[in-house]
Every structure is written in C-alpha cells, then in structure tokens.
Amino acid sequence: MILYENIRLALFSLKANKMRALLTMLGIIIGISSVIAIMTVGNSMTTSVSESMESMGANNITVGLQQKEDEEESTEEGLQFGGPGRMKTAQDDDGFTYEMLENYCDTYGDYIMAISASESVGSGQIVDGSLYANVNVTGASLGYFIANSIDLAAGQFFQEREFDDGVMVALISDLAADNLFDGDDEAAVGSQIQVNVDDKYYNFTVIGVYEYDQSASGFSSTSTKDTTTSMYIPLKAAKELTHTDNYLQFTVVTASGVDSEEFAETTEDFFATYYRNNRDFEPSAFSMSSMVEEMTSMLGTITMAISVIAGIALLVGGIGVMNIMLVSITERTREIGTRKALGAPNSSIRTQFIVESIVICLIGGIIGIILGVALGAALANMLGTAASPSVSSIILSLTFSMAIGVFFGYYPANKAAKMDPIEALRYE
C-alpha cells in the first residue's frame, strides 16, 4: 500500500519536472538502447554467419597448405629480418597432386562424398556485341557444386567426360544470362560465348545456367548489370588455361554421419606423409564446423566488448540519476522534514526516494529497450540479416536498470532518511 503510494508520488514528481526527468532518463535511455541494439546486431550477425557457413556445408573440410615452422631458419633469419621467419608463397610444385587425391579417395572412400577443388583463371568479361557480363572464370570439380550447394536454373552440370577431357564448356549465372540473353535461361543453354580474360579470348559452350545466390556474396555497390558472377568451367580446362597441375587447396565433403572434425585430423595426417620432405610447407585441414564455432565466439567477443563500452554510457546515466536525486532531496528538504514530523519512519523516507529513482531508471530502461530493439532491427536490416532481439538481453537490461535505480538512488535516499527533522523543517 505504501509502495503503491510511493510509486504514485514518484510519478507525480516526475510529471512536475518533465524536462528534468527526460534529461535524467536520457543517459539510461542511450545506455540501454545501445546495449540492446548492439546485442541484437551481434546476435543477428552470429546467426547469419553460422547459417551461411552451414549452408556452405558444416560437414566440409578445407585442406590447404601452411608454412612449416622451421626452427633453425626462423631463429637465424628472424633475428636478421626482425620478424618471425620469412613468408613464402606456395608454388604449384608444392601443391597436392592429382595422384595424392586419388590415393586419398581410395583410402577413405567411405568417408568422402565428394572432393571440391577449384582453380581461378581470372576475372574477365563475356562479350557479345554491345552486350556483356562480368565474370570470374573458375575451374571447378564435380564436388565443388555439391560443397557449395549450387542449383541449376536450366541446362545441366558437366558430364564426366567433360571433366576428364577438359572440354571448353561453361556454366553461367542467371544474372549473366539476364545480361546476355535477356533473361531467357533456355536460350542461353547451347549457345557459344566468347570470354575475354587478361586480353585473351576464349570460346566456350554454355551447357547450363545456375542460380546466383546474392546473399552468399554479401553486399555489392554495383548495379545488377555490372555484378561480377562466377562462370564455372571444368577443372581440367582451367588447369590447362593456367598451366598448372596441382592443387593448393581443396574441400572435402564428408559423407553423412562422419565426424568432420575428427576426419579433418585424419586427413591432415594422411597428407602429412607426402610433405615430410617438403622444406617449406605442410598440409592443414580444418572442418567448417570448427570454423563456425570460431567465428561465433569471435563475434560474441566483439559484441561483448562493444556492449561493455555501451555499459559505460549506462554507468554515466546512473550517475546522472544520482545527481538529480541529490538535487531533488535538497529541493524537498522541507517536505522530508514535514513527513518526519508527521511520523514517517526513516525507512519509508528511504523507500520513497529509492522508488523514485527506480521509477526514473525503469521508465528510461523501457524507452531504451523499445528504441534499442527498433535500432537493432534497423541496423540488422541494413546489414541484410534478420533481426533477432535477444530476450535475455531485454530481461537483463530491465533488471540492470532497476539495479542502477537502487544503487544510485540509495545514497541520496539514505541522506534524505537521515536528515534531522528540525533542520529540515527550518530549511528555506
């Protein structure tokens, strides 16, 4: 009953000083809304990153090369150059050979669904009179399409013969088909295209059109017409164009039910045997799921760090509340004296001012939450991810703003409670 009266009184005194109350709340509003907004964006990004990585295949294992840590060399040369060893670039000779991959497939056939390897030929343009489409010419193995979940809109994938012989056939994106064939995907299939890469012209036959996944490539500032999409050609054809034989990197799509993290280690050990004699490089394999974990925890850390900074804004807001409460009790010294003379115990004076401080913080907190959720949704929308405001952060903020009210309201309230009634009644 007294609590209800106290809340009513607190609202009265807020109403009497609207401008002051608003300015006081502003600190809390800014603090809470930024914490919520950041957490929402962080959450959304974590969700979308892990979703898009999983769509790339959580079961995928990426195998690549990393520089060996040659201790002798690094100490000597490290001292000389003032850095930890010299960076080397892996050459084609260092790459995984076709034989290694074949051996690997023979050994672990049951664990592997497909092997995805690619070779970038370069970026160029498909030209047809005044029509053009920007493309990255990429040689791809059959597994590449499985690993990257690429779907066809028209035509067909490369046949085994085309892979083996390195036939000059191509898959273009539906976006490129829009530019070149006025959106008629069926017309594109079977047509001859000429591609200009580094001032060299190559002729390909289009055998299929795939669906270009815009979200996978992030945002692009160019218009749809100028967007660069991938044009896939058989891996062997690309190898011939780039005059290379080996693979610096490839992706293994594991069969379902295989523990990809465990298999990544097995894979690394398998290829390590081939690299015992290589002076500079050793294979490294890591699974997508461990990468997802890494990314998620990294984003979480970033979110936490920014939230802490926003939390400082909240702290400043809390100090503002304390300041205004001190002003308020000084202004109402006579009221406090009167209440004490009429028999208010110290505890109820204290409660009255703590409740007032909590009310300020809670109203600020609620406004902050609404603004924060809206801001977070707007930001997430801008980044192209679905907003997922975290319920826990909302509950946390509400509790936290109440805690701020109690914490920063206690000192002024206690000061009010301990006032000498005679002095307070005499106060002008």
Add this chain to the structure above:
Amino acid sequence: MERKPVIQLTDIYKRFYIGTPNELQVLNGINLTVEEGEFVAVVGQSGSGKSTLMNIIGALDRPTEGQYHLDGVDMIAARDGELSKIRNRKIGFVFQTYNLISKTNALKNVEMPMLYAGVSGRKRVERAKELLTMVEMDERMHHLPEELSGGQKQRVAIARAMANDPAIILADEPTGALDSATGRKVMDLFHKLHKEQGKTIVLITHSPELAEETDRLITIKDGNITGERSGRGGQ
C-alpha cells in the same frame, strides 16, 4: 474532576555545542505539566527557548537532561523508531508555514499521517473527508496547496494534525503568516477542537492577545518559565 496529565516535563535542560567553548544552555530546568483537555499557550520572545521546548514536546528533539512523559510514555527511554511512531499517533503538528506537501491535493495531505500509521485506503479517505468537512474545506479537497489561500492551507493542516486523533495538538505560531481576519478563523477552529472534542492543545505564540484566549499562559524567558497564569479561556 481529576484530570490526567498528558505532558509531564521534569527538570528539562537542553544544551547545544556541548564540550565546546560555544556551549549554550537553552533550557534551564523546565518543569511543566499539561493536563488532558487543557488549552495552553506558551509565550516568549524569539531566543527565549520556546522553539526548543516545542521540539522536545513534539519528540523531534531530546533534552540533554530531565524527564519527559507524554500520555504515559517515557519519551527519554524511547528509541528513534518509537519516537516517529509517537509523533505519528500522539502528536498533531500545525506549523506557521503550513508545510503541506506541494504536489498532492488537500485530501492526500490529510491522508498522509494515516498512511504512515498503516490505515487502509478506504478508511483513510473516509476519515480525511470527515476532517476536511469539519474544517470546512470539503469543497476544495481536490485542490493542490498552491491553489489555496493561507487560511485555507492552515485549515487543511489542522485537519491533517487531527488525522490520527492525537493526544496533543502542537501549534507553532499557527496564525503567524496570516492576516488578522483569517488568523481569527484559525483560532476559532482551535477553540472548536478544544471545546467540542476536548483536545489538548499547546499553542506557541508571541501574540499576547491570542495567548489571552487560552486556559493557561506560560511565559518563557532565557530558558526559564518566568510566569504562569490563567487566561480568559480558563475562567
């Protein structure tokens, strides 16, 4: 008729700044008994010690030495928490400057002492309305103090003092800030409370005319009671 004493002050001393060179003795052994139903005026010039005496009677302050019993309760032995309860139940304050709570209306102001006494909402409103009717302020009970005249504010304050039916009403210069006509009305109200409800009232004033109207006049000078005689009201 044997009347029971409500206020019993025995050898009350009050000293300030004890142990410092500025030590100041404000009350020099005051002995005063006020009986139930009495209307007593305490008269004295400023600096005479009457405010200090009022603070002690009103349980806002403690004497340095002496005994004080209010309505049978030993006020020296009472702890601070008990003193606020006693102020709430046994004492009704009326101040010179009214001291109404500015942001709440007349009704809520009268309800306030009952709120601290733990009276339930409906009973509070009922009693507050009753009291405001008694002081003829029932038509303005939803007005804020700033919308009331000085005399009206003081009448609301008197209703508030009566809220918990206290043993004594302690009025400190209740007409000090009012013109003589409105001051008259306020004084009439005290007389009404005294006569009709038999309230014990201690009026602190520096106005000899108003003091004359009471049962008993007590004059304080330099911390001593220097005179005590019956007023017109007591005859």
